[in-house]
Amino acid sequence: MNIALKVLVLVYLLAMGVTQASLLTPMALAALLLMLGLHTCRQRLYDHTYLLAVEFVVITVAIAYGAPLSLWYAVLAFDLAFKKLFVGLIPILGAIYVYSLYPKNPLLLLLTALAVLLALALNEIETQNLKHQHTLDKERRLRYSLEETKQKLLKSQEEVEHITEVQERNRIAHEIHDSVGHNIAGILMQMQVAHKCLDQDKDKTRVALTKSISKLTETLEILRDTVHNLRPIEKAGIDYIRAIIDDYEYCPVEFLPSGDLSNIPPRLLQAVASIVKEALTNTSRYSKATNVRIELDVNDKFLRLYILDNGVGCSHVRAGLGLSGMRERVTNLGGTITVSGDEGFLIVCVLYR
Known part of the structure; x- marks a missing residue:
């Protein structure tokens, strides 16, 4: 102009x-x-x-x-x-x-006044355009920063999932080493005793073989549970949890899910599945329960797993391999877990997304 x-x-x-x-x-x-x-x-x-x-x-x-x-x-x-x-x-x-x-x-003064007004109007337009451009540039920088932060979060999530997977594998490796390896060593010793006493003391040989069979049965169960936990998730989302519950035959299980169950992170889903498996296994072994209630509440910040059976419970909960594995898994994910045996057996677990 x-x-x-x-x-x-x-x-x-x-x-x-x-x-x-x-x-x-x-x-x-x-x-x-x-x-x-x-x-x-x-x-x-x-x-x-x-x-x-x-x-x-x-x-x-x-x-x-x-x-x-x-x-x-x-x-x-x-x-x-x-x-x-x-x-x-x-x-x-x-x-x-x-x-x-x-x-x-006579028109000179009028023209000068019009030129001044025109200049002020153009200056205001240019100022608004600069502000608008500044706002657009700021918004563009924020979008780039948000996208960069998103990529960093995704990368961090992948790293956390990888670390969790490595820790879980290490835990299972320790479990196999400490329980299965120890049991097999004990069975070997019993078999060696039975072999030495075979012709000399048949009663002692029979006792050694009986202990070996019992220990071998226990070792087989531990090994079967460990291998079952290593199986990959064949079904997606909440269907995987439902499949575990549907396969349970010891007693009826009441499953009550709530919230958005379609986008549970894989690391949390695996943890929930492992806890449900271990809880149902313990129920069938020790509780003498006739019913199990499982609640799974999911929201944007965390998920809460509630498992309660109507079995005999126990006054002093002993943290065996199963419960220790639960606590370690939940702790590695930054969550909390509470166990009680006062009225039946209760497990309450909170995992943060």
């Missing part, structure tokens, strides 16, 4: 020079070319208030020598108002008054 205004002024001045050749003197042309040069310098090289002051002096001197450049005051007023240098408008109005330009050109 500034350039367009100056082009219109230039066309006007040239037209005036053509129609009134006596007014367009060499000094007026030189002053006009100097003004255009100063304007080009401000636009492309060095935009400073001092150059506006130089333009004002050149115009005023040229007008004093009769050059018809008074209309350029409107252009100067536009530039000053656009930069919000309102003090600079005072000399322009003073020059119009001193040289008595207003009576000769």
Whole structure:
């Protein structure tokens, strides 16, 4: 708009020079070319208030020598108002008054006022555009930052799942080593005793073989449970938990899920499945229960697993391999677990998402 205004002024001045050749003197042309040069310098090289002051002096001197450049005051007023240098408008109005330009050109003051209003309007539009662009840039940076944070969270989740998987494998390896390995070593010793006493003491041989068979049966059950826990999840989501419960034949199981069960993280699903398996196994072995109640409540922040049977319970809960494995698994996931044997056997587990 500034350039367009100056082009219109230039066309006007040239037209005036053509129609009134006596007014367009060499000094007026030189002053006009100097003004255009100063304007080009401000636009492309060095935009400073001092150059506006130089333009004002050149115009005023040229007008004093009769050059018809008074209309350029409107252009100067536009530039000053656009930069919000309102003090600079005072000399322009003073020059119009001193040289008595207003009576000769009544529209000059009106044109100057319109140029000032136009400059203020354009300045406000440009300010709003800059604010809008700044807001867009800030929003774009926030989106990039959010996407970067999301990727970091996904990567962290994958790392946590990997660490959890490694810890679970280590736990199972320790369990096999500590329980199965120990039992097999004991069975080997019993078999060696039976072999030595085979021809000498048949009663002692029979006792050793009986202990070996009992220990081997116990070892087989531990090994079967461990291998079952290593099986991959064949069904997705809550169906995997339902399949575990449906396969349980010792007593009826009442399963009461609630909340959004479709997006349980795999690491939490595996933990819940392991706890349910261990709890149902313990019920069939020790509780003499006729009913088991399982509640699974899921929300955006955590999930809560509640397991209660109506069995005999126990006054002192001994943390065997199964319960120790539960606690270790839940602790590794940053959750909490509570066990009670006062009225039946109760397990309450909270896992955070």
